[in-house]
Amino acid sequence: MTTYYEEYSKVLVSVDCIIFGFDEGELRILIGRRNMDPGRGEWSLYGGFVNSTESLDDAANRVLFQLTGLRNLYMRQVGAFGNVDRDPGERVISVAYCALINVNDYDVRLQEQHGVKWVSLKEMPRLYSDHNLMVAKAHKMMREKISCEPISFNLLPNLFTLTQLQKLYEAVCGESVDKRNFRKRVKEMDFIEKTELIDKTTSRRGASLYRFNRKAYDDSPNFKL
Amino acid sequence: MTTYYEEYSKVLVSVDCIIFGFDEGELRILIGRRNMDPGRGEWSLYGGFVNSTESLDDAANRVLFQLTGLRNLYMRQVGAFGNVDRDPGERVISVAYCALINVNDYDVRLQEQHGVKWVSLKEMPRLYSDHNLMVAKAHKMMREKISCEPISFNLLPNLFTLTQLQKLYEAVCGESVDKRNFRKRVKEMDFIEKTELIDKTTSRRGASLYRFNRKAYDDSPNFKL
């Protein structure tokens, strides 16, 4: 291959993943202790370097698969972080990606194997390098999207109750909302379908289980909470 | 310096700038003919490679200054673009930045010197590599921000008429709005101040000139159009 641009310096590029989950009414992200120098032992997002043969998105998907064993996760780019000294080792530019998963889909043994765990956003420790900035930006993106895009369903089981959906919404926004108004808005969206199934695990009475119908959503994508 | 991460491959990183201006009722961006291989002669955004001593934001500011001679421009990161084959030369990851400038501040001779010109968004040609994607994403970001953040004022002179402000708003959104409703909303924002000055260049009667008071905005940042 002909080489162009010879005179310019190259840098390492990595991807770092902000993986959100929702459990026990709390929004959580996956973090682990860094197992390489520099910064060994510090809390950190899970990440990896971008290979020469893969796009940024490919790299993020690979890293996510490595960690979770899951494919086709909902994933969005958060942004590129490129301060010169952001990595104490050497110059590394990192592209942050945000992913949403249903915590039940993520095997606890895989978590232990990779040394990561779910930590509530409210109890987020100080993270390696600029990872707290990445988390903050990802969380901001989520807050902006939660009421106009159907992203919640990536964090919930296929079948979920309206109370779960509402608690998730409240956890992301950081404020509580009126139950009747919330349900009124849900009822407007035909692609959130009530099933005949009842979840009896959280109350004596039991709560109807709902399902997100993506096909119906794609037909008329009007999401508003 | 100790070297870590030795086994990973490094790549070139560039910044590309989507520079918006507003003139004759049209939203325009600065593009030029590419003056290096590969792709010499194709329409392209203005960009440059990131040096080892500068952050991504620094690089974007440097490139913007090189091109326009202007500092402290309004500038926001659009995102990182990293498909393997996005650059036909060799692997280059590019971080797109969007900047807003007042076209009057940009010397025509500098434009000629750098071989760039203002092109209306509506007449955007096919651009080099994935630059059209970058433009589309930057435009989307602008549409989202134009009605809830005071970004318009970066595209207008210090003193502007309400008609100018409205035309700009319409150009960004791509739809026209009612004049009286628009002005009602402007009147709600105390930081958009009417001056005693009159612009007589666009009508016989003359139009009042307004000014954006940033201090007042910072005190109570409630922008809504």
Added chain:
DNA sequence: CCAAAAGTGTTCCGTCTACACCCATGG
């Protein structure tokens, strides 16, 4: 029978939208 969560409607208020005419001036 009681605790605990699920489920359900109405009213009010504020906001957004639609809409048409007079003004000031230069040529």
Added chain:
DNA sequence: CCATGGGTGTAGACGGAACACTTTTGG
């Protein structure tokens, strides 16, 4: 005097917010 863009108010529709009680059932 007329053409051109600047400037102004109101009424009706709509959507969002506030608000409290009944239902179900396992223990």
